[in-house]
Amino acid sequence: MAAVEHLDLDEQIARWRAHAERRQAIGTDVDELEDHLRGLVEELEASGLSPDEAFLVAVRRMGALDDVSREFAREHAERLWKQLVVMQDDGPPGRGRRGLGLVLALAVGAGLAVKIPSLFDADGDTLALFYLPNLSLLVFPFLAAWFAWSRSMPARRVWVQLVLPFAVAALAANLFPLTQDSASLVLMTIHLPIALWFVVGLAYTGGVWRSSARRMDFIRFTGEWFVYYVLIALGGAALVGLTGLGFTAIGVDPFPVLGAWVVPCGAAGAVLVAAWLVEAKQNVIENIAPVLTRVFTPLTTIALLVFLVTVAVARPGVDVERELLILGDLMLVLVLGLILYALSARSPDTPPGLFDRLQLLLVALALVVDALMLVAMAGRIAEFGASPNKVAALGLNIVLLVNLARAGWLGLGFVRGRRPFGAVERWQTDYLPVIAVWVTLVALVLPPVFGWA
Structure with a gap:
């Protein structure tokens, strides 16, 4: 992969200024626009972006304010898209190769956690009764653990705000005398994952749940995560289908293995991969x-x-x-x-x-x-x-x-x-x-x- 061109920030801003000064329509407004651009760059760098990323995103945001920056952003859009596929290790925890390695390990853990209960000698009805209330409990703790690590969440908050709620939910899901035909099972199956998603939100905010801004960030994350997950699921479904057809064409039936292992493990792991994609690419593309x-x-x-x-x-x-x-x-x-x-x-x-x-x-x-x-x-x-x-x-x-x-x-x-x-x-x-x-x-x-x- 070709390396992304890295220029000194002042040189990049000088290019932008030269482009702006060639436009007679703005004249003496260039100084004011440059001040605004530098302010945006500083804010984005403070949020964890590299100088290159901060400059490119700031220019695109400036494009919403004036035609000059919009044109400049279009002309230099190729560099922004190259930034999307470059892994960097100098950002905050969770966004570079180190964060990707951890999230992949946790994704494997979530996939195995989902599959392990089915390995025990139990009939289909017993497994269904276990999985319906417990499925989110097998996956969300891994996602919460990754957020707690990437946010450097204090240990006391981890125990009180994350471990305790998950433990209470696990006890309820497994000690309540639920039956297959009970309305209570349906209610718990629908509502417990939503309640635990809010626990994930506590980890996402680093435990600072009183902050209105952090809550809004979690709302944005939830929407982005949903879109990424659906895209991964669609791509995974196509890949599984093509793989199955390929093996079937040579006289091998892979669907029992695909259905028993690849699909459930992949669906669980994709929860964390989608979250990592949102975090790694946040502030680089529009929501x-x-x-x-x-x-x-x-x-x-x-x-x-x-x-x-x-x-x-x-x-x-x-x-x-x-x-x-x-x-x-x-x-x-x-x-x-x-x-x-x-x-x-x-x-x-x-x-x-x-x-x-x-x-x-x-x-x-x-x-x-x-x-x-x-x-x-x-x-x-x-x-x-x-x-x-x-x-x-x-x-x-x-x-x-x-x-x-x-x-x-x-x-x-x-x-x-x-x-x-x-x-x-x-x-x-x-x-x-x-x-x-x-x-x-x-x-x-x-x-x-x-x-x-």
Whole structure:
């Protein structure tokens, strides 16, 4: 691989300045732009980027402010893309070859941890009953350990904020008398991984969970991690398929081995590899997940509108079937995700625009859907009585209703110029602990309350 061209920072800025001075449109603004560029470079270097990376990323960010930097960034984009594939050892822990070596070792550990329980002599039903509540417990501790190492997390915080929650979750998952046909098993299978993902978030923030900025960083990381994981999964599925077809063509059936070892071990290891990719390439390319919100926000708005019209026409009143309630809740969760990732990609200094108004419409429609779900769920509880599933769904709708209502109110104030964008962002980051507490209660408290039914 050809080496990336490394120039002295002053020489790189001199090239940029010469390019800018050739443009008559900016004239005497070059000094001010250069000061701004140097300030961005210093901030990026402080975050862990090398001088070369910091300069290239700063120029691209400047491109959002003026045409001169945008043109310069386009002309020098090749160097930025070369930076993406160069492994460096002089960055913070976790980003260089040393960090990659550790994360690969942990990925192998996660893959083996997922596979080891199946090696014991147990029937399929027993294994399923073990894996459903325990799968995240076999993988997430490895990811949390890597973050704790890369953040140099103090030992006391590791024990209190990481080891203790994972230990409690492991005891609950294995000591609760869950059965295959119980609603409690379903609730724990769905909610325990989400609760443990917040524990991973504690490791990601280095234990500094009170910081609103670090919480927003974790939101960005979650979106980027999801995108990378899906891409790795798609590539892995294609590779497994091609490998299987190749061996089949020569009379060997590899699918039992691929299905029993490669797929589960690869899926577990990819959790850590995707996280490393996000960390290694952060601040070098624009966030992917928030950009996708620009595409899916209008589509989700249309979907919610069609959903409401369909319910009004086909199911007047509050007679909503269970499947429709589940669909409505999934759409509300999607709306919350879109809001979070759109906030993570937005510059606080940008004035409100069309996309902000579209998001406000999306929140308004989501509130209507949420209210409909609440009324329908309350009716089902009054008619058929309470159950773990119904209480969990009712609580989810209440949690989302509070979040969306406040988000809509703050968003309206921002669009009308009466509130700063920071108020909208802080509300969402401050609300994350509420979501974490709720999913933990559903996973660990509702099962015993309802007798593990």
